[in-house]
Amino acid sequence: MTNVVALSSAQVLYPLGDDIGSVALIQHVGDDKMIVNSARVSFGGDNDAPLTERDEKLIKYLLREHHGSPFEHNLVTFKIVCPIFVDRQLVRHRVGVSKNEISGRYVELKERGYIPLEFRKQAKSNRQASVADDGTLDQEAASRVWSEAWRVAFDSYEKLLALGVTREQARGVLPLALYTESYYTFNVRSLLHFLELRDHPGAQFETQLFARAMAELAEPLFPATFRAWRDLHRGE
Ligand SMILES: Cc1cc2nc3c(=O)[nH]c(=O)nc-3n(C[C@H](O)[C@H](O)[C@H](O)COP(=O)(O)OP(=O)(O)OC[C@H]3O[C@@H](n4cnc5c(N)ncnc54)[C@H](O)[C@@H]3O)c2cc1C
Numbered sequence: 001m002t003n004v005v006a007l008s009s010a011q012v013l014y015p016l017g018d019d020i021g022s023v024a025l026i027q028h029v030g031d032d033k034m035i036v037n038s039a040r041v042s043f044g045g046d047n048d049a050p051l052t053e054r055d056e057k058l059i060k061y062l063l064r065e066h067h068g069s070p071f072e073h074n075l076v077t078f079k080i081v082c083p084i085f086v087d088r089q090l091v092r093h094r095v096g097v098s099k100n101e102i103s104g105r106y107v108e109l110k111e112r113g114y115i116p117l118e119f120r121k122q123a124k125s126n127r128q129a130s131v132a133d134d135g136t137l138d139q140e141a142a143s144r145v146w147s148e149a150w151r152v153a154f155d156s157y158e159k160l161l162a163l164g165v166t167r168e169q170a171r172g173v174l175p176l177a178l179y180t181e182s183y184y185t186f187n188v189r190s191l192l193h194f195l196e197l198r199d200h201p202g203a204q205f206e207t208q209l210f211a212r213a214m215a216e217l218a219e220p221l222f223p224a225t226f227r228a229w230r231d232l233h234r235g236e
Pocket residue numbers: 092093094095096128190193197198202203204
């Protein structure tokens with residue numbers, strides 16, 4: 001079962017609370033039944049009947065026992081507009097994920113920079129993680145420093161272009177907060193694996209927000225699979 005959604009009518013979520021960072025559902029392929037059928041084909045048991053309770057139990061069994069291949073026939077394509085530092089984490093997911101990204105060699109990059117609505121502090125327990133401001137961070141000063149750094153960097157990019165420097169070199173002065181945009185297609189196995197790692201308190205906070213938006217858009221497409229997956233993660 002294929003469902004192709006035109007970009008203009010795509011469902012879009014804005015995980016970072018600005019009107020730039022976004023996850024749009026572009027298309028999906030397959031449904032919960034496809035997972036059941038691709039598992040049951042091994043004994044000739046695939047069928048056209050609506051999803052049953054027995055089918056749902058099979059999905060849960062497949063997830064619990066790590067029989068992953070039946071989940072690979074289903075695909076979800078997102079258009080993701082995210083800061084480069086988030087994209088650098090998304091692109092680490094190598095298996096079952098396809099990506100095409102805007103090229104800063106082809107086009108002049110737009111002035112689109114992420115500015116955190118709230119700055120966080122370094123976590124003490126996890127050297128990679130962050131914690132919410134406990135009121136001791138000077139939010140205004142942090143915002144000012146961030147904006148100044150952005151201004152210098154983007155102005156330098158434009159000046160280099162004006163000097164006649166090629167786009168592929170000029171972009172080298174741009175910061176990690178620059179928004180990039182890509183199409184990402186995950187199969188459902190790789191999507192669930194991604195969500196386990198990135199919708200997790202140990203992951204980069206902004207990446208968690210993107211992961212949650214992706215889950216929110218994908219869950220209604222594969223409701224039985226997500227139900228079983230969430231139950232397993234809750235230990236039920
Ligand atoms: C909280 C967090 C912190 C992180 N910190 C860092 C960091 O500091 N530095 C850093 O470099 N990365 C870091 N990463 C990235 C991490 O190491 C993985 O590259 C990333 O999460 C992708 O996971 P993956 O390899 O399981 O996914 P995929 O690349 O999609 O692979 C899926 C699965 O396929 C199998 N697989 C894939 N490739 C191979 C292979 N070559 N050989 C054998 N089996 C393979 C594995 O079972 C793997 O789990 C971090 C990730 C998280 C979630």
